Structure formats: C-alpha cells, structure tokens
Amino acid sequence: MNEWIAFLAGKFNYWGFIVLMMIGIYAIIAKKNLIKKIIGMNIFQTAIILFYVSTAAKRDAGIPIITHGHGMSGHSARAVDYINPLPHVLMLTAIVVSVATLGVALTLAVKVYRQYGSLEEDEIADSIRARAGGDQ
Amino acid sequence: MKIVALASVLLCGGILIFGTAGFPDFGDPLSPPASHVSPHYIEEAVAETSVPNIVTAVLADYRGFDTLFETAVVFSAAMACFFLLRVFREDERSPSEKLYRHLPTGIILRIDPGGKAPQSNEFEPIDPTWVPHDMIVKTTTRLIIPFIQLFGLYVIAHGHHSPGGGFQGGVILGSSLILYALSQNLRMAIGRMGETVSAVFCAAGVFIYAGAGALCLLMGANFLDYAALSPLFGVDAIQARSLGILVVEIGVGLAVMSAMVWIYYNLASVGRHQEGL
Incomplete structure (x- = not known):
C-alpha cells in the first residue's frame, strides 16, 4: 500500500499530462468541427508544456534566478538550490509560438468557411464531392 | 468512429501511464533532465554572461539559435495570416450597402450601393455588426493601457534580473494594443x-x-x-554578453508585439480591416 502511495506521489504530474494529452488527441480525432479540433490541438500543446515544466521541478529549490547575482564575484551557485531552467526556456518560446500557430489555424478555418460555408468536416466533404460531380 | 477514437485514445493513455514507471519522480533533483547540461547553466551562467536570470541567459545566449528561429516562426505565422486573409479590394463578400454613424447624435445612415458617402468627419463608417461601446469600459481601458505598456517595457528591460524577457514583454505590449482595439474599435487601433x-x-x-x-x-x-561585441559596447567580454542579450531581447519583443497585433487585425476583421469584433 505504502509503495503505491509513493508511486502516485512521484508520478502524478505525468498522469495529469497524459490525461490532458489524451483529451486533446480525442478532440482532434473524434470531433467534426474544425474549431473544436483546433481547441483539441491547444489542449495537447498545454499538456506538453505541463510535462516539460513539471520535469524541471526539484525539491526545496527556488526559481532559476540567482539571488544577489548582480555584481557578485567568487560566490558560486549550487545546482540543487535552483530548478532546472532549460524546460522553462523551451516552453517559454513554445507558448508564444503556439499562440502564433493558433492564429494561422484560425486563419485557415476562416478560409475554409469562406470556401465551403461550413466548419463541419462531413459537410465540407459533401460539398467537395458535389463540386467534383458537377464538373464531370 | 467515436468509439474507435475513444478506444485507441484510452489504450494509448494506458500504455503511457504504464510507461511512467520508468520516469523520474516529481521533484527529483537527480533526474536525467536536471543532471546533464542544466547544472552547468545554473553554476556558470552568472560568471559567463553576468545575467542572474538563468532562463534569459539560456534563452538568448546558450540557445540563441533556437530562439532566433522561434522568432522567425512567429514572424512567418504573422505573414501567413496576412497573405491568407487580407482583402484589399471591395468584392462581393463585403456588404454592398454602407453604414455610417453620426458621432454627436448616434444616428445611423444606410447608404445604398452607388450612393454618395457623407463627407463630414462627424460620420464614421461602421459594420452591420456594430454595437455601441460602454463608456465605463472605454474610459477604464484608456486609463489602464499606458500602465500596461509601461509594465511591458519594464518586463523586457528588466528580464535580466527578474522573471521576464522579450517574449513576455512583447506579448504584454501586443495585448495592450489588442485591448485598445477591443475597447474602442479596430479602426482607431489601426490609426x-x-x-x-x-x-x-x-x-x-x-x-x-x-x-x-x-x-x-x-x-x-x-x-x-x-x-565579440565588447569593443562596440566599450565593456569587457562578460558584460558584452549581457548587453548583447538585451539587444536580442528587444528584437524579440518588437517582433512578438507586432506579430500579435498584426494577427489580431487580420483575424478580427477577416482581412478587411473595417470594424472587426
């Protein structure tokens, strides 16, 4: 029993990210509306960000900014006192890029709506088929 | 289809949860991500770059190439929105009748196609979806926007010593302009x-x-x-790294701010830059 609690306490962050990631993938696969697919893609991205940031955590460590760092000399920082900065760097850029790609995704959705008058996948497929039939 | 999707997603999630047994524990200071290159960053960042905020040092110096191309991605996303959506000529998609609002009285004129538009600058062109703005929202945002922008500049400039940097400050600056466009109207923000x-x-x-x-x-x-920029800045090599990071962060802030605003302009008005949301 105790080892189960220890297992849960050690891995709950991964479980959270897996649940979020699966919700995102399910929305991308199963939903027919393009906007809902885009929302699913964003949930997926959030899951990845959560995963990276949670791997950066260290017990009893502070944020990765050296205290009294300005103008110090001869004083060295210990790696155990600061959390891992690398995942934060990666996710910092990923968040802004995800906003920009969200803009592109919505732009494409707008173009699709202009072209086919619908955002539902099956209706778009129907109208593509109708157009192909009309050309013959 | 939905049942197949649910089954495959549950299977995939189950396999992933099974796989977490091999992952390091939460908060483990000896985990693989925390043990290869990250101790070097934490212990040497101040000595090598004179930047106490390690995230900024890694972002703009150690991993400078990564950030350069992330900025390029943001730029090309803004370009993609522009080229896909922007409409320059009045075509059949834009409403054929034009609406003008008389500013002092709030009376709305409808001009049929071919009609003469009012010349006085007491009239403003509006969209069919136009709704009156709230006085409280307008006044409050007008008061608050300068402080948001000041804070954005602070976040960019103080990114070396506190949480912040080009990306965060750029997003704050961009959102202040988007707030202006939302609370007033799109045309004033474009102005x-x-x-x-x-x-x-x-x-x-x-x-x-x-x-x-x-x-x-x-x-x-x-x-x-x-x-290498130390002769230009007139400081030693370590200080030159710190100043070089500042220059780069300003570039990132500028690119991110205007990319956010540009994407918003094109998305909110579907490329016509009329009334918008």
Whole structure:
C-alpha cells in the first residue's frame, strides 16, 4: 500500500499530462468541427508544456534566478538550490509560438468557411464531392 | 468512429501511464533532465554572461539559435495570416450597402450601393455588426493601457534580473494594443499602429536579432557570440554578453508585439480591416 502511495506521489504530474494529452488527441480525432479540433490541438500543446515544466521541478529549490547575482564575484551557485531552467526556456518560446500557430489555424478555418460555408468536416466533404460531380 | 477514437485514445493513455514507471519522480533533483547540461547553466551562467536570470541567459545566449528561429516562426505565422486573409479590394463578400454613424447624435445612415458617402468627419463608417461601446469600459481601458505598456517595457528591460524577457514583454505590449482595439474599435487601433508599421516592426525585430548575430560574425567571432561585441559596447567580454542579450531581447519583443497585433487585425476583421469584433 505504502509503495503505491509513493508511486502516485512521484508520478502524478505525468498522469495529469497524459490525461490532458489524451483529451486533446480525442478532440482532434473524434470531433467534426474544425474549431473544436483546433481547441483539441491547444489542449495537447498545454499538456506538453505541463510535462516539460513539471520535469524541471526539484525539491526545496527556488526559481532559476540567482539571488544577489548582480555584481557578485567568487560566490558560486549550487545546482540543487535552483530548478532546472532549460524546460522553462523551451516552453517559454513554445507558448508564444503556439499562440502564433493558433492564429494561422484560425486563419485557415476562416478560409475554409469562406470556401465551403461550413466548419463541419462531413459537410465540407459533401460539398467537395458535389463540386467534383458537377464538373464531370 | 467515436468509439474507435475513444478506444485507441484510452489504450494509448494506458500504455503511457504504464510507461511512467520508468520516469523520474516529481521533484527529483537527480533526474536525467536536471543532471546533464542544466547544472552547468545554473553554476556558470552568472560568471559567463553576468545575467542572474538563468532562463534569459539560456534563452538568448546558450540557445540563441533556437530562439532566433522561434522568432522567425512567429514572424512567418504573422505573414501567413496576412497573405491568407487580407482583402484589399471591395468584392462581393463585403456588404454592398454602407453604414455610417453620426458621432454627436448616434444616428445611423444606410447608404445604398452607388450612393454618395457623407463627407463630414462627424460620420464614421461602421459594420452591420456594430454595437455601441460602454463608456465605463472605454474610459477604464484608456486609463489602464499606458500602465500596461509601461509594465511591458519594464518586463523586457528588466528580464535580466527578474522573471521576464522579450517574449513576455512583447506579448504584454501586443495585448495592450489588442485591448485598445477591443475597447474602442479596430479602426482607431489601426490609426495608432498601422498595418505597415506592424509589418515593418515585425520584420525589424527578426532583423535586429539576426543582425546582432551577423555583427558578431563581422567582429570575427561565431554567429551570436556576443563576447565579440565588447569593443562596440566599450565593456569587457562578460558584460558584452549581457548587453548583447538585451539587444536580442528587444528584437524579440518588437517582433512578438507586432506579430500579435498584426494577427489580431487580420483575424478580427477577416482581412478587411473595417470594424472587426
């Protein structure tokens, strides 16, 4: 029993990210509306960000900014006192890029709506088929 | 279809949860991500770059190439939105009848196709979806926007010593302009920061970043090796790294701010830059 609690306490962050990631993938696969697919893609991205940031955590460590760092000399920082900065760097850029790609995704959705008058996948497929039939 | 999707997603999630047994525990200081290159960053960042905020040091110096191309991704996303959506000519998609609002009285005129538009500047052109703005929202945002922008500049400039940097400050600055467009209207925001200005700023931000790297090449060092800029700044090599990071962060902030604003202009008005949301 105790080892189960220890297992849960050690891995709950991964479980959270897996649940979020699966919700995102399910929305991308199963939903027919393009906007809902885009929302699913964003949930997926959030899951990845959560995963990276949670791997950066260290017990009893502070944020990765050296205290009294300005103008110090001869004083060295210990790696155990600061959390891992690398995942934060990666996710910092990923968040802004995800906003920009969200803009592109919505732009494409707008173009699709202009072209086919619908955002539902099956209706778009129907109208593509109708157009192909009309050309013959 | 939905049942197949649910089954495969549950299977995949189950396999992933099974796989977490091999992952390091939460908060483990000896986990693989925390044990290879990250201790070097934490222990040497101040000595090597004179930047106490390790995230900024890694972002703009150790991993400068990554950030350069992330900025390029933001720039090209803004360009993609522009080229896909922007409509320059009045075509059949835009409403054939034009609506004008008389500002002092709030009376709305409808001009049929071919009709003569009112010439007085007491009239403003509006969309069919126009709704009156709330006085409280307008006044409050007008008071608050300068402080938001000041905070955005602080976040960019103080990114060396506190949480912040080009990306965060750029997003804050961009959101202040989007707030202005939401609370007043899109045309007033475009009047403040036009489409050309945002396009030029967006390109200029990437140019500043890449130019700082190219300047290092001209000074005889590797691309983005800011230590070579020390004769230009008149400081030693370590301080030059800190200042080089600041230059790069300003470029990033400029690019991100104008990319956000530009994407918003095109998305909110579906490329017509009329009334918008």
